[in-house]
Amino acid sequence: MTTHTQYTLFSADDALSVAKVQPQALVERFSQMHSAEIAELLLSCKNDEQRQALIKHVPDKVLGDTLLELPEGMQEDLLADFKADEIGDVVEHLDSDDATDLLQNIEAKVAHAVIESLEPDERREIEPLMAYNEETAGGLMQVELFKVRHDWTVARVMKVLRRWSQDIENLNYVYIVDDDDRFVSALSLHRLLFVKPKQIITEVADASFPRVMASQDQEEVAKLFDKYDILAVPVIDEHGVLIGRITADDVIDVIQEEATEDMYRLVGLSDEDDLSEPIGITAWRRGVWLMVNLCTAILASVVIAQFEATISQIVALAVLMPIVASMGGIAGTQTLTVIVRGIALGRVTYSNAKRVLWKETTVGLLTGMSFACLIGLIVSFWFPHYGLSLGLVIAAAMFTNLCAAGLAGSLIPLTLQRLKIDPALASGTILTTVTDIVGFLTFLGLATIFLL
Template sequence: MAEALKSKFAQSQLKQLNAALADGRFVSVRKLLHELPPSDTALILESSPVKTRDDLWELLDADFHGDVLEELSEDVRNGIIGKMIPANVVDALEEMDTDDLAETLSSLPDQVLQDILQSMDSQDRLRAEQALSYGEETAGFIMNTDTITLRPDVTVDVVLRYLRLKGDLPENTDTFYVVNRTDNLVGLVPVARLLTAAPEDKVAEVMDEESEAIPVNMPDDEVASLFERYNWLSAPVVDEKHRLVGRITIDDVVDIIREDAEHSMMSMAGLDDEEDTFAPVLKSTKRRSIWLGVNLLTALMAAAVSDLFEATLSQLAVLAILNTIVPSMGGVAGNQTLTLVIRGMALGHVTSSNSRWLISKELAVGFFNGVIWAVLIASVIALWKQDLLLGIIIAFAMMVNMIAAALSGATLPIVMKKLKIDPALAGSVILTTITDVVGIFAFLGTATLFLL
């Protein structure tokens, strides 16, 4: 519901902006853009064709560029940055949080990145290089370095006076982190507890000594699982020596969960999860052609199997009519298993300790589904074509393919993950190839043996 309302609101704003642009009312467009939150401005830019997007960006004051760039998807952001001069990009990135800076810079082409780094002063360049030093999809990559640290031997009164002098707190601050003189994390103090503690109490007396810290190299999907499991709002990040290096907040985790969901959905269709909806025709064609080419090769493999039985098909035309049933049923059954296992892996449910049990369970499901649908299809074909043997042949092929589909759907994601291949991206295509080849071979091969 919230997303639908947001979409309608953006559409209304976009209509106003387009009408103002068409009428040449650029002052009105500029005013409308500057009245919007950065997230709404980003949504409007993503919802606009490239020419309109460029016009809107030119009308947006440079002071707002950084905030809007943070909210844009990777493909749209890179397109805009690619048309900016490096000095202007540096100005836009200057106030970015560390995690947003790392994400923005890491997605840029190498030449653009080098141009931007060379345009930075030494302090900003050091901050950028530090942000990029952690691997993508790790805790260090998504963390913020804007943390407030306390010493265990100071009093609550001193801390409160320090906070009043400081003024603003980092965004989403719900906890202060307690470190020793070497910056090792020794505890944490929730803001609520600090505000209600006696002024003369020392931080060591009000802090929680046992604190769950996230290793800087932990994969971001594991970080998201920890936040979900323990209902954290924020968590400290430490290096290999247990020194505090930053923190991760719930808004970062929400981004991870959303990106993972988009990645899984788009990968099933062979698309980039950050692909610009309004990208130029040639760019979109090039990206999609690669995956269509892979799919064509797999389709040719299935056709090659059918070609092995050309003589059989030429003599028994009924087999050509029924030839699509077995592969289709296997494909659907296999994708059900594949989706279930990929989801289980994403949630951390599937591990090396229980994967064998899961494969056995899915094999059993495939067997029983095979029995049910084999009996049903055999009955239908026997009555429809008045041929009991043909019904038995297609039933046997159905059984074989349903079991093959279950085995493939359960094992492919596990094997592909070990090979560091994204199962959401390639699993469906490989599975479909297997069920097509096995289904066609089982059906036409058995028919050749018993009907000719």
């Protein structure tokens, strides 16, 4: 068993016990643990008081990375008792992008004081990054990179690389710039090892290597990594000047954030909703969407109320109504999930929208016919005194609702995207309303026409 593995077998209660009797021993233990393991330990604490008791013993060299593993609200709470110069000591051990993320998650006044406490070189690296939106390439990038002039030989590049490589984490590419610092090309370190020392670096570098603008959305950056299968991408400004790079580890976080955001929004939750939020804030955020859902449910109930006389005469309709609505809702949600995820990944666009609509509508027709026949037979045997009439009515309603669900599940997110509204945010509520109204209207309407 390695030393590293030994320290992972350490609970919050154990840590609190050690903190009381041997605080320095706890510091030494934390120094041997990975930041993700320390963060997991802090999350397992019963309350903020326990976290505050432990965070004081985490060494500065891993404290920053540990905090970044925690929810944003918790980061600010844990740093509340730290002075600006103490937070500055933590920031000094972070790359520029991580330092910026940490400072953006605390109160602006405190962040400003921390920046003022930093050394001039570190301040010059972090201050420009603070100006970028967190969800853009500029907000993701770090300024630490390895760049060389376009007229350097491979031998000179290798000589300088040996000197500076230890100071840059996740070094995968050499970036080549012109005399005005504009990005020209890139070369992987693997490729660099196999070229002749006397060659000029631009002769062997890739001039078509992808790059991103600092203002580009983080979701576009993630798609670029997926498309080109790269480990880092250079970031340029509006003049083409190389100002930073984004590494794959940051993009993994973006992909996770975007997927979580889409999942939350499909069920009417804020992407800020997490287990560490205060109860009141969580209840308010969820309550807003529950109110919207209540309004749509009342709308569906108004439709049902129009057929009160029919339901009172044929009680079996009340028993069967949930089946029609539920099947439509589930079928629509299946289509909706596929389309929303396709839009997020760039696989569903206006250019292939017709093909997608045709496919989902056809699927709706096939499933509609299959389950219409099935439910028709079941209902005919379930309520034999109505003969085949009730079975045919629910079969027709089921077919109509499943077809409508497939069509609505495709059209709603595509329409919302066209209107510049996030499809993941409102599609679910609209879809539920459509399938409920179509299902109840067709089922009760047909029952009124053919069974009374």
